[in-house]
Amino acid sequence: AQTVTQSQPEMSVQEAETVTLSCTYDTSESDYYLFWYKQPPSRQMILVIRQEAYKQQNATENRFSVNFQKAAKSFSLKISDSQLGDAAMYFCVLDMRFGAGTRLTVKP
Amino acid sequence: GAGVSQSPSNKVTEKGKDVELRCDPISGHTALYWYRQSLGQGLEFLIYFQGNSAPDKSGLPSDRFSAERTGGSVSTLTIQRTQQEDSAVYLCASSLVGTGGRTEAFFGQGTRLTVV
Numbered sequence: 001a002q003t004v005t006q007s008q009p010e011m012s013v014q015e016a017e018t019v020t021l022s023c024t025y026d027t028s029e030s031d032y033y034l035f036w037y038k039q040p041p042s043r044q045m046i047l048v049i050r051q052e053a054y055k056q057q058n059a060t061e062n063r064f065s066v067n068f069q070k071a072a073k074s075f076s077l078k079i080s081d082s083q084l085g086d087a088a089m090y091f092c093v094l095d096m097r098f099g100a101g102t103r104l105t106v107k108p
Numbered sequence: 109g110a111g112v113s114q115s116p117s118n119k120v121t122e123k124g125k126d127v128e129l130r131c132d133p134i135s136g137h138t139a140l141y142w143y144r145q146s147l148g149q150g151l152e153f154l155i156y157f158q159g160n161s162a163p164d165k166s167g168l169p170s171d172r173f174s175a176e177r178t179g180g181s182v183s184t185l186t187i188q189r190t191q192q193e194d195s196a197v198y199l200c201a202s203s204l205v206g207t208g209g210r211t212e213a214f215f216g217q218g219t220r221l222t223v224v
Contacts, residue, residue, distance in 0.1 A: 033210045043197070045215035091150065096141055096201075096213065098151040 002027045004092050006099035013082045014107050020067075021077045021102045023092030029053075034068070035093040036077045038086075039101075048090070051075065082106050110134075114200050114216035121190055121223055129185040129219045133202030140183050141213065142175060143199040151199065157183060190223045197221070 003026045013019035025034070036048040051059045051068050058066050063083075067076045079086055087106045092099040113132040121127050133140050138159055143151040153167040157177045168174070172191075177183040187194055197220050201213040 035212075043218055045199070045201070045213075047212045050212065096156065097153055098143070100150040103148075 002029075002032075002095045002097050004094050004097055004099035006092050006102050008102045009100070010103045010105070012105045012107060013079070013086075015084060016081055018078060018080045019082055019104065021079075021090050021092075021104070023075045023077070023099055025073050025075060025092070025094045027073070027094060029095075032094065034066075034075045036064070036066070036075075037091045037093055037098075038088040039091065040085075040088040045091075049077065079104075084108060112200055112202050112214050112216035114198075114219050116219060117217060118220045119222070121221070123192060123223055124189055126186065126188045127190055127221065129187075129198050129221070131183045131185070131200030131202075131216060133181065133183070133200070134214055135181075137202035137204055137214075138180065139203045139205060139213075140177060141201045141203075142183070142185050143201070144169075145197045145199055145218070147196075154185070154198075187221075190221075192223050195221055195223045 005024045008022055032053045034051045038046050038048050049059050049061045049064050051066050058068050063080045065078045084106050089101045089103050091101045115130045140157040142154040145151050155162055155175050156164040159180045160177050172188045175185045197218040199215055199218045201215045203211045203213040205211045
């Protein structure tokens with residue numbers, strides 16, 4: 001069974017700075033997809049970024065990038081130039097199983 | 109519709125009553141998921157539909173919970189004899205392809221269930 005672990009219940013970052021959210025997972029599959037979703041206070045779940053396990057290159061979407069370490073089963077999310085609108089719960093997802101989430105606060 | 113629609117958006121029910129929560133997925137999406145989210149917590153997987161069948165219902169917490177999907181479209185989550193611990197937001201998501209969770213899932217706004 002797939003499991004996803006997010007060990008940081010809360011994180012805080014100063015506006016315009018960089019923050020990294022951690023995620024580890026476990027799976028017996030060799031081909032799989034990992035996602036980061038964000039859930040702002042509006043409760044609407046939004047896809048942030050997607051990584052295909054067979055691709056060695058780390059995915060990047062504007063200010064968001066991942067550090068995917070397949071052997072270590074690690075999938076961290078880096079947010080650069082943090083903005084107030086980035087404040088949200090961030091979930092690491094494998095095969096539609098969600099981690100416990102990390103609540104990100106952005107300080108002005 | 110343009111997105112995943114859930115109804116009702118809010119439901120208050122008395123302990124012991126049955127409730128039905130509805131999800132209208134995006135047209136053409138064969139995969140549909142139900143989750144439960146308690147306040148400030150993560151998403152607890154309940155059930156996954158591929159078409160009208162449910163290959164994974166491992167997350168249903170008890171036999172008071174059931175779900176069905178008809179016509180490969182609308183899904184209903186039913187909770188019988190509701191208990192106070194059932195109070196939560198119930199989220200529905202749909203995606204084009206379900207197996208392996210390869211494609212982006214789109215979420216509804218959820219139904220906030222309060223059992224009093």
